Amino acid sequence: MLNEITFYLTAIWTLVFAIAAMSLRQMVHCALSAAAAFAGLALIYLELNAPFVGFAQLLVYVGAIAILIVFAVLLTRGDEVGPNRSQASPSWLAGLAVALLVLGAIALPILSSPSLQKVAPPVATAPVKRIGEELMTRYVLPLETVGVLLTAAMIGAVVIALREESEKPAGQGTSLLSFNGGRTQRPATPETAAHPETEEAVTLP
Amino acid sequence: MNPLLSHYLVLSALLFSVGFAGAVTRRSAIIALIGLELMLNAANLNFIAFWRYGSNPQALTGVMFVLFSIAMAAAEAAVGLALVISIYRQRKTIRLDNLDSLKG
């Protein structure tokens, strides 16, 4: 009983905020709704006896990714649409239809297969110790690989988002490797947006 | 009645389609990325649900998978947003309608 109520509560929370994230006009509102949706999902993980995953979700998604999205929104402000114009693309109905189709394609098998109508087995645990042991024994290779990946992603993100020295307009090959280290005194570059100084977008693993 | 596996799976499907709808409908690239994250999360939910309701929870397979998935999503979000910022700097727009220089 309790399980059911908690399930429906968390489910509705997550869904509502997900829909909000996808449909709100203001981008910041979208970002924050997304954060809330992530949090809801963390609760669902907790409910599913995977506390570590839940906390990891909170840490990573809510704590890092959502913040990142907010930063990105703030950094790309100049392209906001006016309040009277729609924020969806002209063919939003087609997209919606496709999404519904996708929903049907996934949901129908789920609903129509009896083997998925199963009850939860007795409690499963995912102790952190066990997770750590697994990580170090069976999943050590993926672990290291993910480490490399994260390093590469960090470097890549920094390089991509680096403010260039280019005076030429967009389209010219911008050399991603003309890194001048630190602050650069640039001449009057025609960047209209009010940007703060270059900042390396760092990500937190 | 306890929630069945199918409940979680349906929830996951709903989340997925919501994320998909947003990704293909909204104009802004960042909103599309958010939708992308939602889709990933839906998949993670699927894994955890199957781990929980599955036959061998001791193997922690689902949990491990999700952990790595979360890490990957983080890396991908970082790079993706960095790209968006870079594009904004170049083109002064993040509207996906305008970003069609690969038009064939």
Next chain:
Amino acid sequence: MPQPIKFLWLIPVLPLLAAGVSALLKRERRQWAASLAIGSMAVSWLLSCAAFFSTLGGHPYVRQIFNFRWFDLAQSGVPLGWVLDPLTAIMLMMVTLLSLLIFIYSLGYMEHDKNFTRFFCFLSLFAAAMLGIVIANSLLLLFISWELVGLSSYLLIGFWFEKPAAAAAAKKAFITTRIGDIGLLLGMLWLYHRSGTVLFYDNGQGCLEQSSLAGLVVGTTVGGIAVSTAIALLIFSGAVGKSGQFPLHVWLPDAMEGPTPVSALIHAATMVAAGVFLVARMYPLMSAGPHPVALQVVTWIGALTALFAAAIAVAQNDIKRIIAFSTISQLGYMMMGLGVGGVSVGMFHLITHAFFKSLLFLGAGSVIHGCHGEQDIRKMGGLRKLMPWTFATYAIGTMALCGVPLFFSGFWSKDEILRAARDWPLSSVPFYLGLAGAFLTAFYMTRQVCYVFFGKPAEAEGSHGPAHESPAVMTIPLAILAAFAVLAGFLGTPVWPWFHSYLSGENTPFTLAPLFEHRQLLLMLLSTVVVGAALALGWRIFSQVASTPRREMDPLEKAEPELFRWLQNKLFVDEFYAATVIRLNTAFARFSNWMDRVVWSGAVRGVSGLTTVLAWVNRTLDESGVNVGFDLGCAGLRGTGGWLAVLQNGRVQRYLRVVGLVFSLLMLALIWGWP
């Protein structure tokens, strides 16, 4: 010494090679051409002598043959071969000797001609072909050589082809003999079909040997005549053409357009004798069976021709034409001789005639040469003193031709013919025809000699200066021939008929018995009287003419103008042919021309027009069909491309939508089991 049959083939081949090499020589290499021709002919003559002597041995003679297969055709082959028997040997001797003498004579006669090399090339070719006829054991080889002889005759008659008359004469000769050759070809094919072989003698299987002859005699064909007769008549028609018998004689007088050595060699001694030789060679076929009708036909045609040509010769004024008609007449005698008396009778006259007729021609050539090209006898005269050698030899030749008794060969050979004609069981008419012909022969020869050699030298207009004797290179052959004209006769006197025995294989020694034969002596006397009367008459009429100025008419013409005109125009035979056969031919030629221009060309043009139409259709189809279709296809492709490009609008969201759509469709398909 090897058997002569082994090298017999060299005799025609050497002159053939000489001709081949001469054909490649440049015009300036006169010496080479002449040396090749004379050299090869000399060697051939020596080889012929060797062959001749080898046949003198045995009685009965042994005929040597050599056959080989030329090429294979179905199950049988085409055999060729040569034969050496007395007939062949005597003919070889005559042909090679005469050719050699006339070649030497030509050195002088043709000296000023610029086509000297070509002349000797053609002469060698002719000699090779004639010798081929002589040695042939195969009717096929004989026919091949026969045609080659006709070809070289054409080439030689038309030697001065820039003269339209010469070109026309060459054409006439070739076509007229061709008409005869059709018969020869048909006869040859029929003979091959019936007897299965073209070889004459083939160890009993040849077509002239007993077994096949028996088969040919019993078969009958159209009109109930025997097959052998029919074939013989067809083959005889070839001889009629080649030997200038009536009605195919018309080409011989015109053939005098050729150079005189050509007339001497070809139209006196050898080519025209080929017809007689053919009849002699095919004699077993001609005389086969109980009633040899073919021989009767031969006799009648020969007798008629003899008289007919002699009459015409009386009224001719060209020195060579008189001798040409004389040749036709004498050929008639030969045919008559073959018909009534057999091979040896006809061949004897052929051999003697060869010598004195070529002598007469060469003498005429000498006269023409000496008179700087003049050929009309009315414009000549008194050459007896100016050209003594020529006169002497010419006189000997004339007496031989007339048949002046005892010392001249013509007497003996003609006498043989008259004797056989007299004894012919079927009719005496040929005998009387022969006698009349002999009279006329002596008459026209006297006329000619009077005009040319007696009387005062010509003061005619158009003369190029006084006449002179010919060089030695021309007179020496004349002398040699004159000697033969006398001596050859002694081969066949009744006292010692060596010729007859040589050819027939019987052994007849020297005996004086015939001298005392009543009928024999009577005949000799009769012919002597005839000849003497003609000579006297001719002398009386024409000796005055020789001393009077030339502007006067011929006495005969004065006496009988109408008859003279008929005879002078050769009894209008040419005109008759022109009105009938030639007209028919021309009409047919015009018709063929019309057919060719209108019908066949029209058909061709129609086909080409059809092709053009098809091409036009093709082009139209191509342009409007294929091109348009292709363009439409390309446009369709472009359109489709444009359609498909919608998917690639560069926008990520569309891609994602497509992915989602396809994913869902795939899922639905998998769920509900789509194919």
